[in-house]
Amino acid sequence: MAGDLTEPHISVVPRTEAERARIAVAVQLPTDFSKAERFEAKPGGAATVPRHLDTTVFSQPAADVPEAELLDFELGRAIFEKLWVASPSSTKASDGLGPYYHARSCGSCHVNDGRGFAGMDALLIRVSVPDGDGGTRPHPEYGGQLQHKALSGMEAEFQLNLSYDDVALDLAGGEQANLRRPVYGLEMAQGALGEAAMISPRVAPTMIGLGLLEAIPTEDILALSDPDDLDGDGISGRAQVVQSAEYGVSMLGRFGHKAMMPTVSEQTAAAFSADLGLSTPLFPWHWGDCTEAQEVCRAAPHGDDPEREGLEVDSRAMAVLNLYSRNLGVPARVNVEDPQVLRGKSLFHEAGCAACHVPKHVTHRREAGTGSFQLIWPYTDLLLHDMGDGLADGRPDGLANGREWRTAPLWGLGLVAQAGGQQGYLHDGRARTVLEAVLWHGGEAEAAKEKVVALTPEDRAALVAFLESL
Ligand code: HEC
Ligand code: HEC
Structure with a gap:
């Protein structure tokens, strides 16, 4: 292979x-x-x-x-830091957030371009169920990720109660370490996740x-x-x-905690879709991670704009953001x-x-x-x-x-x-x-x-x- x-x-x-x-x-x-x-x-x-x-x-x-590229780099930074807003909005260039979303900007999880921390909004939770064929697929109701925010008038998918159990460990020389094991309490808004659901909590890397x-x-x-x-x-x-969505070929996975993304650009487009609910050339649907079962979400207002290639984030914005992220x-x-x-x-x-x-x-x-x-x-x-x-x-x-x-x-x-x-x-x-x-x-x-x-x-x-x- x-x-x-x-x-x-x-x-x-x-x-x-x-x-x-x-x-x-x-x-x-x-x-x-x-x-x-x-x-x-x-x-x-x-x-x-x-x-x-x-x-x-x-x-x-x-x-x-x-x-010659520093100006574009700074434009990329502006997009990374931009706080997206719901549609319709008078700030057309920044609308389209959600309907479900996890944060309003890239920078709110990747704090000062560094990492996110547990307990803050930055902890995102992936979810999947067995596909009956030895593999997995997104959850039929909640999709591939759980969102803890939603546009006004809609209820977010879940709320997180994060607590920790103490785990003591003896070290040589009479020292002791006190570790903490996370316990995830999920209050689901649209029915239980079900026995078969598997979750994976993750924070943003540097x-x-x-x-x-x-x-x-x-x-x-x-x-x-x-x-x-x-x-x-x-x-x-x-x-x-992984199979690259961008290039349609098998590539080495490099990014994300399980290396599921082959390139920065694919990771970035996936973040727009799943974390912010924004459409991009690579993932052009404006409802982000909403499933077909989530009809209200799929029908909610969006920011697709003819002046932005019919999208919420167009190819020019992606280019400068990718330059920045790389x-x-x-x-x-x-x-x-x-x-x-x-x-x-x-x-x-x-x-x-x-x-x-x-x-x-x-x-x-x-x-x-x-x-x-x-x-x-x-x-x-x-x-x-x-x-x-x-x-x-x-x-x-x-x-x-x-x-x-x-x-x-x-x-x-x-x-x-x-x-x-x-x-x-x-x-x-x-x-x-x-x-x-x-x-x-x-x-x-x-x-x-x-x-x-x-x-x-x-x-x-x-x-x-x-x-x-x-
Ligand atoms: C809700 C929090 C959150 C938001 C918002 C977010 N990220 Fe992330 N980011 C993560 C997490 C968590 C990971 C690890 C993902 C995984 O393990 O699959 C990640 C991974 C990445 C990586 C790969 C880094 C590595 O070392 O593997 C890049 C690049 C990235 N994000 C860029 C972005 C960009 C650009 C945006 C805005 C469009 C963004 N992220 C928005 C949480 C977030
Ligand atoms: C078998 C491979 C392996 C070995 C050996 C290993 N590590 Fe790691 N290390 C990992 C992996 C995989 C992770 C990520 C684990 C996670 O995120 O849950 C990691 C994470 C870390 C982190 C946390 C980094 C971060 O950004 O959160 C530190 C620090 C670290 N390792 C240090 C060490 C040190 C020091 C040693 C030797 C005593 C060591 N590792 C040995 C695979 C390894």
């Missing part, structure tokens, strides 16, 4: 043999932890931006966005470096996958493969030579974290566009891994089963609180610290987690110092 995956989203200059040899050396794992590696402080390569000290740290255009992740060669990701664990390290790693810069690292950070880095490698959080990749050499042929440090393999019962949502998505998640990129990890005003990690935001996130690891990552549990308090602090320096 691997050989059939194409990359229609990017025009590529094929690598020469000499380049392949150079790349193989450049992405080797480190063995000397007495000093930082070359280029390590610039995780986005030429696209790296300064590590601002305020909430704008994830909001900067990548350093390699050409001057928006940095997405064009770079899109430019990692599919071939390089597939080379990291080891579905049958032939190398016997207990870590398999499977590629997500090119948010990755902040430079600090303290790469700090002895505690270097100690933490060596522990990261000793514990086997790098088997999934693969530090380095080299992007495609592109015929045009940003992020071409760069050594980048996202700390992910973009593959799916079984993370154990503790993190399982029990809801298959494409090739991912109910225990598998895409390895989260770790770049920008230490800046989450600075950008978003609070901390929150993992797909559902349950972890309040970076250490809690690590302690929830299980399944293929159980052995790595156990190593962290067994560290001395001093070494655990060093590991965290390294993670927070990313």
